[in-house]
Amino acid sequence: MGAPFAVAGGILALSFGILAREGGFSSLEAIAFSAIVFAGSAQFAAVSIVAAGGGAGAAIAAATLMNSRFLPMSASVGPSFRGGPLKRAAKGQTVIDASWALSSRGDGSFDEHMLIGASAIAYCTWVGGTLVGAIWGDRLGDPTSLGLDAIFPAFFFGLLLNELRSRRARGVAALGTAIALALVPIAPPGVPVLVASLASLVGLTKRARSEVLESEEAEGEPR
Amino acid sequence: MSTAAIVIAACCAITAAIKAIGPVALGGRDLPTWFTSVVILLSPALLAALVATQAFANGDHLGVGADTAGVAAGGLAIWRTGSIIACVVLAAAVTAGVRAL
Numbered sequence: 001m002g003a004p005f006a007v008a009g010g011i012l013a014l015s016f017g018i019l020a021r022e023g024g025f026s027s028l029e030a031i032a033f034s035a036i037v038f039a040g041s042a043q044f045a046a047v048s049i050v051a052a053g054g055g056a057g058a059a060i061a062a063a064t065l066m067n068s069r070f071l072p073m074s075a076s077v078g079p080s081f082r083g084g085p086l087k088r089a090a091k092g093q094t095v096i097d098a099s100w101a102l103s104s105r106g107d108g109s110f111d112e113h114m115l116i117g118a119s120a121i122a123y124c125t126w127v128g129g130t131l132v133g134a135i136w137g138d139r140l141g142d143p144t145s146l147g148l149d150a151i152f153p154a155f156f157f158g159l160l161l162n163e164l165r166s167r168r169a170r171g172v173a174a175l176g177t178a179i180a181l182a183l184v185p186i187a188p189p190g191v192p193v194l195v196a197s198l199a200s201l202v203g204l205t206k207r208a209r210s211e212v213l214e215s216e217e218a219e220g221e222p223r
Numbered sequence: 224m225s226t227a228a229i230v231i232a233a234c235c236a237i238t239a240a241i242k243a244i245g246p247v248a249l250g251g252r253d254l255p256t257w258f259t260s261v262v263i264l265l266s267p268a269l270l271a272a273l274v275a276t277q278a279f280a281n282g283d284h285l286g287v288g289a290d291t292a293g294v295a296a297g298g299l300a301i302w303r304t305g306s307i308i309a310c311v312v313l314a315a316a317v318t319a320g321v322r323a324l
């Protein structure tokens with residue numbers, strides 16, 4: 001299930017490798033960025049700012065805002081991780097958008113094997129793609145001409161449609177969309193998605209909580 | 224230390240911290256009902272925001288581009304066929320096709 005997106009990620013990484021070289025990163029720096037940070041949108045944001053002559057501070061701030069959505073994502077997975085604090089912190093590093101969404105069981109819990117497995121494949125193609133782009137990028141064509149940049153939003157769209165079974169979920173998706181789009185013109189990149197996560201607080205309503213309680217009781221044993 | 228090296232080192236440390244906080248603080252606990260209830264709704268909220276920003280935003284302005292058409296076609300594909308593979312293949316093909324026009 002995660003494989004097609006790992007392939008798509010590899011091709012996006014290729015364009016990252018090319019962009020990083022154009023932005024003044026050495027091949028080794030571009031590859032190291034992918035290997036130790038492994039966060040696509042943050043890497044693109046940071047490299048674009050450095051390429052445009054922005055300082056390290058601006059690049060780091062943009063990347064941090066881009067990655068801020070991993071705060072609610074990894075917190076949501078936290079209770080599903082087994083092991084001590086160090087082990088859980090290490091497992092938390094495997095949280096990326098695609099595998100987080102794929103590993104969600106829909107009842108608030110996550111399949112940690114699915115998460116780690118899908119991220120491991122994506123990691124290999126991400127670093128491999130960056131390597132090819134950084135070293136041989138000047139001999140390759142423009143990856144966007146293949147339409148590959150549409151793969152991730154389309155993939156997320158597909159996963160989203162599966163999430164919209166209840167009226168409440170549809171309402172939250174609409175609210176999240178509205179918040180994100182309203183913030184795009186006025187907030188730095190990354191902030192719209194982070195703030196849109198607040199739409200999930202609809203789950204604090206009494207009705208939403210009692211439905212969770214009912215479904216837990218229906219399963220026999222409250223978790 | 225080069226600008227690139229500073230950016231990489233800082234991004235590494237900050238990203239690792241962001242991803243570790245939740246699992247360290249919340250790991251191995253029973254979920255309170257309110258937490259489960261919010262987490263269930265986190266998927267539609269975040270996925271919708273990711274789709275909307277990736278399909279409609281170019282920097283700080285909103286607009287419709289070739290990728291918007293591709294994502295819409297992908298959505299149609301998954302709605303009609305239920306196949307996520309068909310969804311992403313069609314999305315890429317339509318985006319590339321519109322760009323080639």
